[in-house]
Amino acid sequence: MNETPSRSSGAAIDDLYAEAHHWEVNTGDETIHAKRIPGKWRRIKWFAASVWLIFFLGPYLRWNGHQAVLFDIPDRQYHLFGVTVLPQDFWMLSLLLLFFAILLAVVTALAGRVYCGYFCFQTVWTDVFTWIEEMLEGSPPQRRKLDKAALDARKLRIKLTKHALWLLIGFLTGFSFVAWFYGAWPLWRDFFVGEANLVVYASVALFTGGTYVLAGWLREQVCFWLCPYARIQGVMLDQSTIVPTYDVARGEPRGRVKKDETSEQRSTGDCVDCNQCVAVCPTGIDIRNGQQEGCITCALCLDACDTVMDKVGRPRGLIRYASLDEMEGKPVKPMLLRARVWVYTAILALALTGILYGLSSLAAIELKVLHERAPLFVQLSDGSIQNKYTLKVLNKSEQDLRVEISADSAIPISLVGADEPLPTTRGEVTPMIVFVKVERSDLDGERVPLTFKATAEFDDGTEITAERESAFFGPAR
Amino acid sequence: MADHNPFPGENNTGHFWDDNIRELNNPPPQWWMIALWVSVAWFVLYGILYPMFPVMPWQSQEEGGFSKGLLGWTSIQEYEQGVAQVEAVRAEYEDQIADMSAEQVLEDPGLTQYTLASAKVLFGDYCSACHGSGGQGNPGYPVLADDNWLYGGSLAKISESITNGRKGAMTAHKDILTEAEVDQLARFTVELAEGGEGREAGWKLFNEKGCTACHGQEANGILAELPDGSIVTVGAANLTDSLWRFEPGGYESAKHTILYGVNQPNVEQTRDAVMPAFGDAAGSLEGKLEPDQIKKLAIYVHSLGGGQ
Secondary structure, three states: OOOOOHHHHHHHHHHHHHHHHHHOOOOOOOOOOOOOOOOHHHHHHHHHHHHHHHHHHHHHOEEOOEEOEEEEOOOOEEEEOOEEEOHHHOHHHHHHHHHHHHHHHHHHHHHOOHHHHHHOHHHHHHHHHHHHHHHHHOOHHHHHHHHHOOOOHHHHHHHHHHHHHHHHHHHHHHHHHHHHHHOHHHHHHHHOOOOOOHHHHHHHHHHHHHHHHHHHHHOHHHHHHHOHHHHHHHOOOOOOOOEEEEOHHHHOOOOOOOOOOOOOOOOOOOOOOOOHHHHHOOOOOOHHHOOOOOOOOOOHHHHHHHHHHHHHOOOOOOEEEEOHHHHOOOOOOOHHHOHHHHHHHHHHHHHHHHHHHHHHOOOOEEEEEEEOOOOOOEEOOOOOEEEEEEEEEEEOOOOOEEEEEEEEEOOOOEEEOOOOOEEEOOOOEEEEEEEEEEOHHHOOOOEEEEEEEEEEEOOOOOEEEEEEEEEEEOOOO | OOOOOOOOOOOEEEEEEOOOEEEEOOOOOHHHHHHHHHHHHHHHHHHHHOOOOOOOOOOOOOOOOOOOOOOOOOHHHHHHHHHHHHHHHHHHHHHHHHOOOHHHHHHOHHHHHHHHHHHHHHHHHHOHHHHOOOOOOEOOEOOOOOOOOOOOOOHHHHHHHHHHOEEOOEOOOOOOOOHHHHHHHHHHHHHHHOOOOOOHHHHHHHHHOOOHHHHOOOOOOOOEEOOOOOEEOOOOOOOOOOOOOOOOOOHHHHHHHHHHOEOOOOOOOOEOOEEOOOOOOOOOOOOOOOHHHHHHHHHHHHOOOOOO
16 A cells, blocks of 8 residues: 555645635624615515514503503513513423524524525624615725725724624613613613613623624624524535525536627536635635535525626526435435425424413412421310311412302311411412311322312403312321 | 844844853743732732732731731621621511511501511520421420410410410329329320210319319310400410320320329429410520511511411
8 A cells, every 4th residue: 555546646636726715714803794685585584684683673562551561570470461471381482492492503504594595683783784885885895895994984983883783772672671671661761860770781781792793893703603503504504404505516517707708609507617606605605615514504695696697698596495316316305305404394393382371371360388397286175186287379460359268178177277268469479377177087098189270360350270289187086 | 042143033042052052032922911010009909998918017906917908808808798788678577577466467468578588587586496497396396387276376375475484283193183084084084085075083183183174164275264265274285175285195104194193393204385485584594586577587487377
């Protein structure tokens, strides 16, 4: 094996250098000024981004006289429209997280980094920030020129305006975020007169600064070097995932358009090497090198390429959403025949069912029963056996309720101390002590099952109940 | 140290050994150095503002002998502030309770909840050693969770028991009664405790020997019932219920009590039954509990299961 294949070593080195050209890593040395081209995907991108308006406007939504969605952390209760979620209901949160984790997985497996490209706040905020930049500073060449130009009054004015607008958006982001937790109207009332607490100011400051730095300065560097999801999603793709792909077979070899050349005479592929796909890329990659870590699958290069293809009279779709299988001419499996789709869907359905069950079964009152342990039971002077119970009634509704307590068992029992209904305050736990008395002769075991029931009536006449299993203990026979 | 640097351009410090071993200058990253100096600044600032140095030789022991810091912060001060905060929350309830009778407190569900939660601590400190953590009693020490009260189970009577203590007394009958009489009386109490009517001869002896003086005409421990519903007792046991004052109960146990009595000074095997006084009154155990604490404890004990 001394004789190394020198014949191929030259070619291998050439390959190495050819490849090295693609290994230029974007470490943010140069600001990427991406060109904006209108098109179908651009519209979809704006549409998807507009989902984030909910983030800004959501806190102002009212429901039954309070904020529709309010995550009230100091009082440890989450208001979701008509439902109040308390810490004990938080198992639903884990299901919610599972749901979104799997949703991310299923979408990524089917259509790549859809979240990154269309919905991620980093993408959306960067998009808006660069849009502002374009409005103020002009097209990418003008921006680059301005960046290089010496500081004069005009540059200063433009730059100051831009950074002020960025900071304003950052501030609104932080302010809206806090509004979900603090309440929108109280925040407007307290924030500007200095009456909100330190956590509020610190949160808004962090968000303002964070948004400004991440969307204004770091931009695609976040996707390259900070974001774990960008890396996780990379391994979720497979051969049949459809992602923005350059049709190598159709495009190569690339060549400039020559005038007076008919399509029959042409020896080059459909790619006219205009570099428009690179120019519009917000992360500064060349999609023609294939799917890569920097691609957030935003499909802006599809718009760029289609526009060019229209201009040069060649068919659209040189860059298009396609799977690797399709590009390699392998049979494309229909979506419904893929095991992943079904497994993911099953998990999604399970999580969603759990959340819906949880939300629908959230009772307005909750009853907890603590059986007294010392003593487990006492014998009264008439010979009957008495057990003591501490009942805890949690009122999760939005009004104060009078709760009737009753107890039921297979043996005759008498409930002592529950003649009067228990007045409960909304959102609070009210304890109550009751006793259950059983005649010695009625007792048919050391432990007899017993069910407590709490019943309350709302102002509108609807009745709610909560039940809790407990037990009655007596002496060994 | 070489004047001529044979390795230019590699950022060495100019220190060489053995011709080619040289010290390179690789400073840590700037952010690291910034973090270091910020930490140093933090240390200095902290030392100025907060207590830091345990030894200040020029200070006397009275002055503390340590650096105090400009802010004057101390951990005991922080603790006291914390306690004051809790006290402030409690004061609202305590003030109300102070102005109310125990009965009035029980009328108010909110105050009752506060009292039960707060008196639980008092009960644990002062009562549970004998009466058990939940009032379940101990051998020789009465159960507080049942409805059997030697001295009455009203709030006033319970409060009185806590304030002044109780010390029952029963004569030792070993020298007064014959063995046959003791046997008959012991069997008589067992009969009553098991729900029986009690034999004629038993009642006769019970009356003759003066048991009724303390245990009452009906052997239920009640000497008289007052028109307002309260009862007069001397703390003698109710013999007609199924509960026994002294463990384990039953014939032998009853016989022992009859023979040796309760709290008899010169009788060796006498039963012990002393409840110390917790109040401020004369003869109390140094006035351990404030009247408000006794009020809260009375409510707590009353709510354990058998308050009247």
